[in-house]
Every structure is written in structure tokens, then in C-alpha cells.
Amino acid sequence: MNRTIAEGAIILAPRGRDAAVAQSMLREAGLEAATTSDLPGLVRLLRGGAGFAVVTEEAVRGADLRELAAFLTDQAEWSDFPFILLTERGGGIERNPAAVRLLETLGNVTFLERPFHPTTLISLARSALRARRRQYEARTRLEAIREGEERLRLALDAGGLGSWVFDIATRAISGSETFRAQFGRRPDDPVDYDVLVASIHPDDLDHRQHALRHSLETGEDYLGEYRCIWPDGSEHWIQTRGRVERGPGGEPLRMVGVSQDITERRDAEDALVMFAAELEERVEQRTAEREAVSAQLHEAQKLETLGQLTGGVAHDFNNLLTPVIGNLDMLRRLHEDERSQRLLGSALEAAERAKTLVSRLLSFARRQTLEARPIDTAAVIGGMLDFIRRTIGPHIDVALDVPDGLPAAMVDPNQLELALLNLSVNARDAMPEGGRLAISVALEQLCAPNPWALAPGGYIALRIADTGTGMDEETLRRAIEPFYSTKGIGKGTGLGLSMVHGLAAQSGGALRLQSAPGEGTTAELLLPLAHQPAEQIALHRDEPIPRMSRLHVLLVDDEELVRRGTAEMLTDLGHGVVQAASGAQALRLLRTARYDVMVSDYLMPGMTGLDLAADARRIVPGLPVLLISGFADVADGFSGDIPKLAKPFRQNELAGALAQVVEGAGQEKEAAE
Numbered sequence: 001m002n003r004t005i006a007e008g009a010i011i012l013a014p015r016g017r018d019a020a021v022a023q024s025m026l027r028e029a030g031l032e033a034a035t036t037s038d039l040p041g042l043v044r045l046l047r048g049g050a051g052f053a054v055v056t057e058e059a060v061r062g063a064d065l066r067e068l069a070a071f072l073t074d075q076a077e078w079s080d081f082p083f084i085l086l087t088e089r090g091g092g093i094e095r096n097p098a099a100v101r102l103l104e105t106l107g108n109v110t111f112l113e114r115p116f117h118p119t120t121l122i123s124l125a126r127s128a129l130r131a132r133r134r135q136y137e138a139r140t141r142l143e144a145i146r147e148g149e150e151r152l153r154l155a156l157d158a159g160g161l162g163s164w165v166f167d168i169a170t171r172a173i174s175g176s177e178t179f180r181a182q183f184g185r186r187p188d189d190p191v192d193y194d195v196l197v198a199s200i201h202p203d204d205l206d207h208r209q210h211a212l213r214h215s216l217e218t219g220e221d222y223l224g225e226y227r228c229i230w231p232d233g234s235e236h237w238i239q240t241r242g243r244v245e246r247g248p249g250g251e252p253l254r255m256v257g258v259s260q261d262i263t264e265r266r267d268a269e270d271a272l273v274m275f276a277a278e279l280e281e282r283v284e285q286r287t288a289e290r291e292a293v294s295a296q297l298h299e300a301q302k303l304e305t306l307g308q309l310t311g312g313v314a315h316d317f318n319n320l321l322t323p324v325i326g327n328l329d330m331l332r333r334l335h336e337d338e339r340s341q342r343l344l345g346s347a348l349e350a351a352e353r354a355k356t357l358v359s360r361l362l363s364f365a366r367r368q369t370l371e372a373r374p375i376d377t378a379a380v381i382g383g384m385l386d387f388i389r390r391t392i393g394p395h396i397d398v399a400l401d402v403p404d405g406l407p408a409a410m411v412d413p414n415q416l417e418l419a420l421l422n423l424s425v426n427a428r429d430a431m432p433e434g435g436r437l438a439i440s441v442a443l444e445q446l447c448a449p450n451p452w453a454l455a456p457g458g459y460i461a462l463r464i465a466d467t468g469t470g471m472d473e474e475t476l477r478r479a480i481e482p483f484y485s486t487k488g489i490g491k492g493t494g495l496g497l498s499m500v501h502g503l504a505a506q507s508g509g510a511l512r513l514q515s516a517p518g519e520g521t522t523a524e525l526l527l528p529l530a531h532q533p534a535e536q537i538a539l540h541r542d543e544p545i546p547r548m549s550r551l552h553v554l555l556v557d558d559e560e561l562v563r564r565g566t567a568e569m570l571t572d573l574g575h576g577v578v579q580a581a582s583g584a585q586a587l588r589l590l591r592t593a594r595y596d597v598m599v600s601d602y603l604m605p606g607m608t609g610l611d612l613a614a615d616a617r618r619i620v621p622g623l624p625v626l627l628i629s630g631f632a633d634v635a636d637g638f639s640g641d642i643p644k645l646a647k648p649f650r651q652n653e654l655a656g657a658l659a660q661v662v663e664g665a666g667q668e669k670e671a672a673e
Helices: 018-028 039-048 066-073 097-106 118-158 177-182 193-198 202-218 263-289 292-300 303-334 338-365 377-392 413-429 473-477 496-507 560-572 583-592 609-619 651-672
Strands: 009-012 033-036 052-056 082-087 108-113 161-167 172-175 222-229 235-246 252-261 373-375 396-401 409-411 435-446 457-466 510-515 521-528 552-556 576-580 597-601 625-629 644-646
Touching: 009 018, 009 039, 018 033, 018 052, 018 118, 033 039, 039 052, 039 066, 052 118, 066 097, 082 097, 082 118, 097 108, 108 118, 161 177, 161 235, 172 193, 177 252, 202 222, 202 235, 202 252, 235 263, 373 377, 373 413, 377 396, 377 413, 377 435, 377 457, 409 413, 409 496, 409 521, 413 435, 413 457, 413 496, 413 521, 473 510, 496 510, 496 521, 552 560, 552 583, 560 576, 560 597, 560 651, 576 583, 583 597, 583 609, 597 609, 597 651, 609 625, 625 651, 644 651
Parallel strands: 009 033, 009 052, 052 082, 082 108, 396 435, 552 576, 552 597, 597 625, 625 644
Antiparallel strands: 161 172, 161 252, 222 235, 235 252, 373 409, 435 457, 457 521, 510 521
16 A cells, blocks of 8 residues: 555445545545445455545445454554544434444544535545544654663663662552562562562661652652562562652652662672682781781782792793703713712702702792693602602601502602602601601592582592691691791791692692691692503603714704703713704704704793794704703694603703604604605
8 A cells, every 4th residue: 555545545335436426525635545345345455554434334334344343453552543434314323323333343433424515525534634644643653662662671681670660659660571580570470569678688678768768858869779588588689770750749759760680799799898808817917927028929819920920930940950950960970089979969969959949839830731641659659758768867657558459640740759759848847856657548539519629530549647746727727828838937938738739739639638736737639530541650760861873953042051051961962063042043044954853942032942843844844853941831732742851951861852852753754654
């Protein structure tokens, strides 16, 4: 239906030429009209849209009006379609009761008795059309209102806001589905103001009521935050905001507003307050007890930042230790007289103790990559037992309880040895007059949940128990804190238990401590089970230097001392060495000469050793590469397994790693051929 007909007339006059005459009259007045011959046709045209309809009484008298009545009943709320009914006897109830009964069906009817003057018809038609246009305007306004309401609803839903209206006189409240949900009600549940008020937590009710009364009396916006108890008994925080609407005389009529569930925010605020209070208490305690670094650490609670700082220091220290240990190791091999061996041995022992301290620092900083493997813990303990006995001294009896047939644990064997040594030394220091150190291993099954938030399943429990002085509750609580020690200045770093705790956490396990004054201490290291059989671990590292053919080695390291010391060790092994101070220099050298192997530092300015290895193998495919690092944290990302050697290292360790690299490259080449 075009726009003209949509604002014109539909004529239903099946008798004679009535339809044509009425259509002609309307068109002479500038009004378009369409005709139809029956009621179904009228309904079809009505559904297409029209301004009004001209219908003769005989067309509807005695006819089936159900389809027409259904159309009129289904009209939109803005629509009240106008009819002009042409009758023989007018529209009065006395003269034409049948026509009056049509009012019940047609609704908006104007009666026009025939015969009529054309001017009367045109006047009624224009009046009906004006009324219909006002309905169209109401529709437009209603659609705009509904569109605005829909946008508002979407905005409220997006912000998690519910809307509500409170009628002050009747105390009736209506609200959106979101508003109902915020009070634990379903969308179809009735909303009763008194019931909702009764659901407010008793401790918050007076404050809420006072804020509401204040808003009604002063006209200020209402703002309330209170706890609401849902029908299921759960407690939720609700925030409501409202504004009073007043009548012509200033009397408050209603309050409209929005609401929001702020439970998560309040929980976070409460947690933050508790955390801030705890942090403040801890800072005050540390300020009185610790020096500036420890106090700053606990004041800011930025352990990660300190870990990065510690890791960086440890990395630099490893770089310094590399030439120290390497050169001392070579000097000990060169000077075989007793005095030189004694002096060099003492120097090496001090350097090894520094290496152990750096390892603790790296473990605390969690910058030490754990090479977890399936490990037979009994074999590790057995290989360490003599060393532990020598370390703790003869005044302490060592008892071992390690059953056969235990499954393998998934852990870094080197770090496990260091942890075992740390725990044994702590036990020794707790037993200055002697005592008993019991080392045991058992299989333990954990359920969920558990205090350590570990996955349920089997774990290897390594226990080290002593009969020493024990720890009070405060000391036990702080035992794993980095740099915390009760041994006095110069007698301990405070990193031992922190390192063990870090190892356990990184391995997917936990450290449990039990202690009481006078009752000794039990440290229990929980380690996850491996899914493969235990690997054979070489527990003795002071191996002879492997013999191998002379190699042409490209050595890359930005630290001159490290590079020079490593070059000395390689030269002493009989290899030819060309040094590069950067990755870019190394790539230039690779383009001009042939090398059997490249030994590169991992962490260098501009280009990491891993990036260098990738670029180098584009120039020399299959080039054997050994990466050395003070962090030992070479990232994955290069195809193939690049061997790694942690700083500091001795000459035999460097030689062994080099032999492994060359041998592995040879095997890969043979497999490819």
C-alpha cells in the first residue's frame, strides 16, 4: 500500500454504484480512496494501512465480523482505526439499534445517515483522517520513547544496573529483571517493597532508612549501600541511587533510580583493607628488625622486583665466578706441589661456596631453570650421604629410612641435592651439642582440597627431622622468608629454606615445616610423581676431562673476563679459539671462516644466544652450538634441543658439554645421511 492510500480511505459499499460514487466524492476533495467488495477484502486492505474506512450498514449487517474484530483487537496501543458507517436510519439507539450494536465491534465509528450531502461526507472524512494522523504521530513518539527505553535498558544491563520506581503514596515498587535478580528474585516473582526492606541486613537497615528519609525531606539525591539477605540465605551488597519526583505543590510523588550488586567490589575492598592492615603490621615489624633492604622489601611487598634484582646480581656474580673457578681449576692441574694444591684447593672451596650461594639466590629469585627429570630419590640420597656426614660432623648421628621400590619423583636432581644439603646444614646448626638427623622417604597420597592447594594424587615425601632446639611460632611462621635468619650476622644468608621452598613450588610440590621449642624440627619436601621410570643420574661431577680431537671454536661473550677465561680453558684443552664480543661480530666471522662449534653466552646486549644460534644455523646449517648462561634460563623457541651449560663451570664440565654437543651434531648428521 503506497503512502497516499495509507493516509486515504477504504470503501466497502457492495450495493450498486455506492462505492464508485463515494470514491468520486473523496477524490474530488483531494482524498485518495480504494474500494473493496467484501469484508475479507476490507481486512486485507486494513492490514496494509489506511487513514479511515467508509462502510455501508448493509455490508456488515448479519455478516461474519470475527476477522474484522480480530484485526481491531490486535491493533497497536496507539491505534484506534476510524470508521464512517453509512446508515439508512442514522445511528441513534431508538431509530437504529442494530447500527448501535456495531459500536461494540468497530469501536471508533461515526454514523452518517443517507441520503447525505457530499460536503458532510468530506467533512467527516477529513476529521477522521486528522484523527488518524494524530495516531500516527503518537506512534512515532511512542516508538521513539520505546527506542530510548531500549537503549536505556541495554545501557543499564551493560553496566549491571537495575532500574526501579517507588510510589511514595502507595508504597508500591516496580523494578527491572536485573533489579529483581539483585535481591535474589526471579523475573516472574512479585516485588513487594516491605518484603525487600525486610531482606536488608539488620545492621544496615537504620542507615538505609535514614538516608531515604533525608532524601525525601531535602530533595537531595538518595544514595545507599547495604547488605541484602537473599531467600537462599546468601548475603550480597547492594548500592542504590535515586531521585525524588515532586508534584505541582512540591509534594514527593515517587522516587526513581538504579541499583547495582557491588558484592565483588566490597569483597575486594575488604580484602584490600585486610591486606593493607597486614602489610602495615608487617612493615612495622620489619622496620624494627631488619635493615633497609629487608624493610623496603616488606614495606612494598614487591618480592618479584627484588627477585629480579637478586637474579641480576647473581647473574653478574656467576659471570665473575666463571673465570675464577675455571682458572683456579686449571692452576690446580698445573701445580702439583703440596702447598700450591692446598692454597688452590682452599680458593676453589671458597669459590664453590660462593657458587652455592649464587644458586640459592637464583632459586630465591626463581631465575634458575629447573631441569626436572624422573629421579630415584633413594639414589640421590645415597650419593649424598657421605658428603652430608662430612658436612654436619661426627657429633650428629645420621639415620636413613628409604624403602625399596618407590616410584620416581619429578625434580631437578642438582637442585634436590642442594635442598638436601641446605636442610641438613640447618639441622646441624640446630644441634650444636650433637643429636640425631633422620632422613626418610615415603609415598604419600593427597586429596583435594589440601592446605598447599596441590593437585590430588601421589607425591614423594622427603623428610629431614632433627632433635635440635626447634623453633617458636614466630620463627616458624617466618622461616621461609628470604633473608630471614636466627643464626646471627655472618653465620647464615637466610636463603636456605627460601631456596627449598622455591624448589618445591617450581616443581609442583610443597615444603612443610613442623617444629616446637625443644622438640626439634621436621622439614618435609613433597615432590610430584614422575610418569616415567627414574633416569640414571651421575652424582659425582669431578670427572676426568674427556679426550677429543682439536676443534676450531667460535667463542661469543660480551663479558671480557668470562670470554677470556673460557678461551683459556678451551685453549688448554687443545682447541683453536676465535673470540667475538657480540652476536653481530660472531655472524660476520661465520661468513668468513669455518668453525666446528660455536660456544655462546645466552644473555647479551642486542641479541640473545638463542637468536644468535638461529641466525648462525641459517649461515652454517647444522652448526653445533653450546649456550652458557649465568641464569640457566634459556627459553624454548628454537627447533631442536640446544645443549646448555650453567655458569660458573670447571674445565672438565666445559669439556664434557663440548664433547656432548659435537657428538650429538655428528649423530644428527649421520641420521640425516
